[in-house]
Amino acid sequence: MNRIELSQQIIDTCLEMTRLGLNQGTAGNVSVRFDNGMLITPTGIPYEKLTPEHIVYVAEDGTFEEGKLPSSEWLFHLTCYQHRPDMNAVVHNHAINCAAVSILNKSIPAIHYMIAASGATEIPCVPYATFGSSRLAKYVEEGISKSKAILLQHHGLIAGEANLDKALWLAHEVEVLADLYLKALAINPDVPTLDDASMQVVLEKFKSYGLRVEK
Template sequence: MNNRATLSRQIIHTCLEMTRLGLNQGTAGNVSVRYQDGMLITPTGMPYERMTEEAIVYVDQQGKHEAGKLPSSEWQFHLAVYNARQDVNAVVHNHALNCTAVAILGKPIPPIHYMIAVGGSDHIPCVPYATFGSQTLANYVYDGIKTSKAILLAHHGLIAAEENLDKALWLAHEVDVLAAWYLKLLATGLDIPVLSSEEIQVVLEKFKSYGLRIEE
């Protein structure tokens, strides 16, 4: 496992990349990685460009954070993701424009394109709304993330979880593209054709052997 300093630098890099890719605005969004008996997570309310390795906060499995630092207000749902899925080690949350627009509609993204399988399912779910930073929202995330590694949060944004930060950021970007396509299709007012569950299962199998190849 990478040491804390390396992981902290990777978290900061991911935050800056998220902004560069147009997936986030201001101090919205947060990023974490699994670490020891808990996680390392971005601090609350700090602009990404001012973030330092020392500002990254350790939160243990019980939700206790190290003294003198305040973790992101949404640390609870990050912990919920790690508890729900042992196959992921990184979580990216943002308010990406397209994903958030679909989330405001309260809609999952259906299988409009074979890339829907990036989340490991035949759709990108949308979990119910709850106040940010609440245990209720964490509970919704816990249930939703079991279905797909990417989920929408109603009236809020996107969560993407993967085995490392590079893959989690890639997943977040791919889902925002899917959301953009879906919004364009909704705007036509036409019935939207979708791929069958059987076809998505074929794609899911193919992704196991030649999906995203970002090494640790």
């Protein structure tokens, strides 16, 4: 895709994220890998008012085009691309259930086999740091190196994948898992989990999950 097409896809992803109830107002941000850097939503503009011209290009050295301001969280998006070559799209939001689990400073353990969609046996929760800070980017680096989806303590969720459709799907799936986890915690603080051997089997199966068989 060219820049205009990718920019429109970013906007469509933002609008769909809101429609799915994964975000509120101008919170959250979306990016895609592009031309030795990334395209990312701007700061402070409501999603419904975005046009492709608003989307900001940020180079791999952190510089961005004159006259535009990227999302305040641009640094951790860039960090994801630098440390996960398999990621071409990153979605960040303040989804209610994910944020609630992050407030408890809990990772989401293997309560369900769909945790494996993250490529890991849990959805880790990284420590709190001020939004947009280099410290938060460092925590994101540590978490995203282990899992394609992470919680940010007292903040929200990051999900990265090969493209925007998959990143949004993963973000939605983790929100469902967070909802399940909170409901289970309310009944039993010692929530039963799948053992590591069971999760390793599922992780192996997920290597071909959703792939179409060519004939």
